[in-house]
Amino acid sequence: MEKKLIFSLFVFIFSFSFITFASALTSFQNDQIKSILGEDDDSGHWSEGILSSSAEAPGPASEPSGALVLAGSRTNRPDIFNRFRHYHGGWDITDKHYWASVGFTGAAAFILAILWFVSFGLAMILHHCYEWRLNIEGKDSHFSQMICLILLIIFTCAAVTGCILLSVGQDEFHGEAIHTLKYVVDQSDYTVQTLINVTGYLSLAKTVNVAQFYLPSDVKDSIDKLNIDLNSASNTLDRKTHQSSRKIRTVFDAVRSSMITVAVVMLLVSILGLYLSILGHRNAIHIFIIGGWLLVVVTSILCGVFVILNNAVSDTCLAMEQWVDHRNAETALSNILPCVDQRTTNQTLYKSKQVINDLGNIVNGFIGSYANSYGAPSGNPNYYNQSGPLMPYVCSPYDSQLQERNCSSEEVSMSNASMVWQNYTCIVSDSGLCTTTGRLTPDMYQQLVEAVNTSYALQHYTPPLLSFQDCNFVRETFTTITSHHCPPLQHHLQMVIAGLALISLGVVLSLSLWIIYANRPQREEVFAKIASKIKGKCNPKLCRDDHTVHVSSTNITG
Structure with missing residues (x-):
């Protein structure tokens, strides 16, 4: 890049x-x-x-x-x-x-x-x-x-x-x-x-x-x-x-x-x-x-x-x-x-929503052709002894034009489809046929849940792309x-x-x-200066000038 x-x-x-x-x-x-x-x-x-x-x-x-x-x-x-x-x-x-x-x-x-x-x-x-x-x-x-x-x-x-x-x-x-x-x-x-x-x-x-x-x-x-x-x-x-x-x-x-x-x-x-x-x-x-x-x-x-x-x-x-x-x-x-850059963002979301719709069509196509089909084995090649109430279709969030749509009462949302469909799962025999009432075998149920979860995840993670752009x-x-x-x-x-x-x-x-x-005068220096003046002389070592003394008390003489 x-x-x-x-x-x-x-x-x-x-x-x-x-x-x-x-x-x-x-x-x-x-x-x-x-x-x-x-x-x-x-x-x-x-x-x-x-x-x-x-x-x-x-x-x-x-x-x-x-x-x-x-x-x-x-x-x-x-x-x-x-x-x-x-x-x-x-x-x-x-x-x-x-x-x-x-x-x-x-x-x-x-x-x-x-x-x-x-x-x-x-x-x-x-x-x-x-x-x-x-x-x-x-x-x-x-x-x-x-x-x-x-x-x-x-x-x-x-x-x-x-x-x-x-x-x-x-x-x-x-x-x-x-x-x-x-x-x-x-x-x-x-x-x-x-x-x-x-x-x-x-x-x-x-x-x-x-x-x-x-x-x-x-x-x-x-x-x-x-x-x-x-x-x-x-x-x-x-x-x-x-x-x-x-x-x-x-x-x-x-x-x-x-x-x-x-x-x-x-x-x-x-x-x-x-x-x-x-x-x-x-x-x-x-x-x-x-x-x-x-x-x-x-x-x-x-x-x-x-x-x-x-x-x-x-x-x-x-x-x-x-x-x-x-x-x-x-x-x-x-x-x-x-x-x-709205065009780029819209195209990204368009592709993602297209995949979401395609996954919904796959799931609903299977439900209509397999799970909710009727007939004896000779008349139905997709027969695996499914029976019981018809399964609800999954609600696709978008229509054919990728516009947002509301779910009908007969449809289940992607968020709770796995829980609802679990009630339509049967127990299968070694030959793969349902031995109890149900519209789905456990394997079919797992495949449907995987498809719906993938579609739901895309629906959840794709919108932030719009907020980025x-x-x-x-x-x-x-x-x-x-x-x-x-x-x-x-x-x-x-x-x-x-x-x-x-x-x-x-x-x-x-x-x-x-x-x-x-540089202030120390007490010893002041004392030395006073003593020198009392004797009537100013020792050069003690008095640098007429006002200031710059030596310590160790140099003071008698």
């Missing part, structure tokens, strides 16, 4: 995976079923809106067909590739300008990451090369130290809170994303299983044999062709769906691991930075300052990436919601979900996703973004306070 059933590119981890699978649920039939049935096969006209003279499915009377821009209000953003002019094309994952507009939403975080990297890097150069320092000194140094310590604890708590939000948010996002992916895969598996069931029961119909009554040879040939192509379609869909699912799960797991790593590292840096700055370990704190500087760049970039992801998911959810309400309008999903199935899938999965996904993404932003802000504010608080 030449046409792709699954998108080859799964961008931004999750946001478009369910569209890919939902597209596969319907698009595979355009390539496969057309070749199965042929474009020139005239299937006639069906009532109740199943077949019509028009080749297109009629939409709701109040919904005019026409172009519709999906998520137009949300996607009205500056376009990086178009000189920052606003993009008006709506949701369209095949348009690079749409991706440029989505990417612009994370520009602020990327710019802040660059500015932070450059500005703090310059500050570190000034600090080390030109001995530019910020110290706490003077009469109010004790009060300043207390304020600095309180602020440092607050900013550390903010960073720790951000780590908690990041951990909880990514865990819930991962769980909801996997749950949504599983739902979409289950929907795809349902499609595959439906095709397998249809082809299986069609194959079983070929083997139906009730007293030398068979399906016509031309019907058997059409079943062979139908099974070959539908099996190929279902195998392709199943293979690509699960391949894509495994790839997406791998990405989810990688994102989860990276987010956990970032949260743990930033938590350790924040707490150890506070601890070392309080103890005044100047050399050790510089290592954490450099690490925190680089980690803030990483968290800022990740924050921008998740902002882009959140907007892409929100755009997709809104686009699906609008498509559900205007599925017959021409949209960016029209090429992805070619739903309106006219997009009712996709519509239900999208409705479930937008109502049950989109809101929690967006909420968890926002929690991750808030956590990353809070981590970045908390560590940025903590870095400068680490330096200031670590």
